[in-house]
Amino acid sequence: MKVFLAIYDEGSVTRAAQRLCLTQPTVSYSLAKLRELFDDPLFERTPSGMRPTESGERIYGDFCGALALVEHAVDSNKVFVAAQSQRRFRVSMSDIGELVFLPPLLERLSAEAPHVALEVVPTVVEAIPEMLASGRLDAAIGNLAGVRLGSTTRTTLFRERYVCLLSRHSGSIGDQMTLDAFTAARHVVVSSPFTGHRMIEEALREHGLAQHIKAKIANFTGLPGLLARTNLVAIVPSRVGKVFLTYGPLRVLELPIEMPTFDVTLHWHTRQHNVAATAWLRDVILETLHESN
Known part of the structure; x- marks a missing residue:
C-alpha cells in the first residue's frame, strides 16, 4: 500500500523509491505484485509521469484509509522518543x-x-x-x-495583520501610506491555491482598485526582488514584511484601509x-x- 500511494503521489517510480528509501527495483517489484493481485496495470506511463488507471483511482481512497488505520494502531501503542x-x-x-x-x-x-x-x-x-x-x-x-x-x-497559533511592502526608493510615497497614495499606487498581488490570502485581491477590488493591479505572481517569495526594482506596492502579512526587510532595500508601512486580521492555525486529524x-x-x-x- 505504501508503494502504491507513493507512486500515486509522486507520479514516478524513481521518486517513490527515493521517498520510501527503497531501491527502484524493489518498488518496481512491489508494483508488479500489485498489478498481478488486481489484474490491472494500476498506472500508465505518460509524458507527464505515471497516471493511475480507473482501477488505480478506485483503490486509492481505500488504501489511504486502510494504511492510516494501520499506522494509527501501531503508533498509538508506541513510545515516542524524539531524540x-x-x-x-x-x-x-x-x-x-x-x-x-x-x-x-x-x-x-x-x-x-x-x-x-x-x-x-x-x-x-x-x-x-x-x-x-x-x-x-x-x-x-x-x-x-x-x-x-x-x-x-x-x-x-497567533493573530496576524496586513501591512504594505514597497521599495525604500519609492520617492512619491512618504513615511506614511496615505489613502491617496495607496489608491494611486500600482499594486502586485499573489494568486496561489496554496495560500489563504485571497482576501488581499478581494480587498483591492472592494476599494475599486482592480484596475491598479499591474502584476500577479504565483508566490510570495518573488516579491522582494520585484518590489526592490519597481514602484509596485504589495499587501503582505506583517511577519512576512519583517522577513523581507532583510532581503533588500524595502520598507513596511501601515495600511490606510481597513482589512480584517486573521488567525494562523494548526490543523490535525482527530x-x-x-x-x-x-x-x-x-x-x-x-x-x-x-x-x-
Missing part, C-alpha cells in the same frame, strides 16, 4: 510558511530530534482535510479559515490526537511559533 526517532513528518504550509515558520522549526528539531525529517507538502486549502484523513499529512499550518472542521481539529509522535510534533510547533510570535 532517537527517525520518523519523517509531513506538514502542509505555503511558501510564506517556509519563510516564517520553517527556520525556527528546523532549528528546534535539529536540537531535540536530530534524526527526525520534516517534509513540507504544498497543498491546496480545499484538499487539506482529505490529506489529513488519509495520513498523507501529519499537520497543516497557515491561514486556513477555509478548511472545514469535521474530523479536523485546530488550534490558533484520529491523531492521542498518537505520541504527532502529539509531540504539535507541541513543538505550538511552542516554537508561540515563542517566535
Whole structure:
C-alpha cells in the first residue's frame, strides 16, 4: 500500500523509491505484485509521469484509509522518543510558511530530534482535510479559515495583520501610506491555491482598485526582488514584511484601509490526537511559533 500511494503521489517510480528509501527495483517489484493481485496495470506511463488507471483511482481512497488505520494502531501503542526517532513528518504550509515558520522549526528539531525529517507538502486549502484523513499529512499550518472542521481539529497559533511592502526608493510615497497614495499606487498581488490570502485581491477590488493591479505572481517569495526594482506596492502579512526587510532595500508601512486580521492555525486529524509522535510534533510547533510570535 505504501508503494502504491507513493507512486500515486509522486507520479514516478524513481521518486517513490527515493521517498520510501527503497531501491527502484524493489518498488518496481512491489508494483508488479500489485498489478498481478488486481489484474490491472494500476498506472500508465505518460509524458507527464505515471497516471493511475480507473482501477488505480478506485483503490486509492481505500488504501489511504486502510494504511492510516494501520499506522494509527501501531503508533498509538508506541513510545515516542524524539531524540532517537527517525520518523519523517509531513506538514502542509505555503511558501510564506517556509519563510516564517520553517527556520525556527528546523532549528528546534535539529536540537531535540536530530534524526527526525520534516517534509513540507504544498497543498491546496480545499484538499487539506482529505490529506489529513488519509495520513498523507501529519499537520497543516497557515491561514486556513477555509478548511472545514469535521474530523479536523485546530488550534490558533497567533493573530496576524496586513501591512504594505514597497521599495525604500519609492520617492512619491512618504513615511506614511496615505489613502491617496495607496489608491494611486500600482499594486502586485499573489494568486496561489496554496495560500489563504485571497482576501488581499478581494480587498483591492472592494476599494475599486482592480484596475491598479499591474502584476500577479504565483508566490510570495518573488516579491522582494520585484518590489526592490519597481514602484509596485504589495499587501503582505506583517511577519512576512519583517522577513523581507532583510532581503533588500524595502520598507513596511501601515495600511490606510481597513482589512480584517486573521488567525494562523494548526490543523490535525482527530484520529491523531492521542498518537505520541504527532502529539509531540504539535507541541513543538505550538511552542516554537508561540515563542517566535
